[in-house]
Amino acid sequence: MAAKVGGDVLRLERQVCLTLAVASREVVSLYRPLLEPLGLTHPQYLVMVALWEADGPLTLKQLVGLLTLEAPTLSPLLKRLENNGFVERQRDPADERSVVVRLTPQGDALRERAAEVPPAIFARIGLSVPELRTLRDVLDSLIAHTAGADPRVDGDAVSNAS
Secondary structure (H helix, E strand, O other), rough: OOOOOOOOOOOOHHHHHHHHHHHHHHHHHHHHHHHHHHHOOHHHHHHHHHHHHHOOOEHHHHHHHHHHOOHHHHHHHHHHHHOOEEEHHHHHHHEEEEEEEEEOOHHHHHHHHOOOHHHHHHHOOOOHHHHHHHHHHHHHHHHHHHOOOOOOOOHHHHHOOO
């Protein structure tokens, strides 16, 4: 039997991954009833937000970077958005290897209705704006620290801190 270091590290309540997975699932589930009338899934909504925020079309590579998704994951999302009339995809005439994604008038018009989503989500989450900012900042820090981190690093410091 393995020795216990700083208590039992395999206790369910000590698993950060579980807490993050449950929180993510719960928050994303709040979006579903708000996005369905818009004809969007949560990942499609994030693509649209990136395009609404941009000052013009974006390349597939830019979207991959903004959304931290892989191109094979993003491509089917874009295809469905295109089939729904929200975006257009074209090869970049300057670089045939690059795909450019732009909003259609229908996709651009959807922005006004989608603007109602964030305030509704904030109201449903029940945290104050400062609490949400702090949460986002902590999660951004977690992402920055874990991106490219070696998963084999000894985790005693975390398990002892729990």
